Amino acid sequence: GENVEQHPSTLSVQEGDSAVIKCTYSDSASNYFPWYKQELGKRPQLIIDIRSNVGEKKDQRIAVTLNKTAKHFSLHITETQPEDSAVYFCAARGGYGGSQGNLIFGKGTKLSVKP
């Protein structure tokens, strides 16, 4: 089944710097890759997603890139702000087998933005 690895597990940046979180997936049939932000004690919130027919997607300070050949995708946050501090999860929709059609999540990256 699908396996998603996420790096780094923790990331600390200065306010205004950029942050990059990377994920790799194992199932070449995966075709949907969302990113979620989870603040302490709250629900995961979808912040951006990308489908396999697109290489890059941007939404203001957030962008996601997808490399299907290498089976990895990345989240880029520019001009980071303290309110960006949270745990970020990547996910991939499994293509075949037991995980077919369901999201498999990475273990998360705890981002800290220092003022």
Next chain:
Amino acid sequence: DSGVTQTPKHLITATGQRVTLRCSPRSGDLSVYWYQQSLDQGLQFLIHYYNGEERAKGNILERFSAQQFPDLHSELNLSSLELGDSALYFCASSVGGTGAYEQYFGPGTRLTVT
């Protein structure tokens, strides 16, 4: 507010007991997914229902079961509870049943087993 509701918010119970968690999806969504999030862990997919039918199972224990009712709300039943079952349980909903649609999460139920 995602439009997904979950009750109760908190639940404290003893080992060996049984509890039921409830989830109401967003209006118009036919899919409900259940996830378990343990301390410092990611989101583990448990089970997916679409329009009343079970679509897929993930890492769900045999002590756990779920169902989706005709009004599309879903319940997750956890029995013979163990200390290790203490976790945040989230449900999420989406409009479609293939997993390629955006999933919106509820606020979660925090289960503490003592």
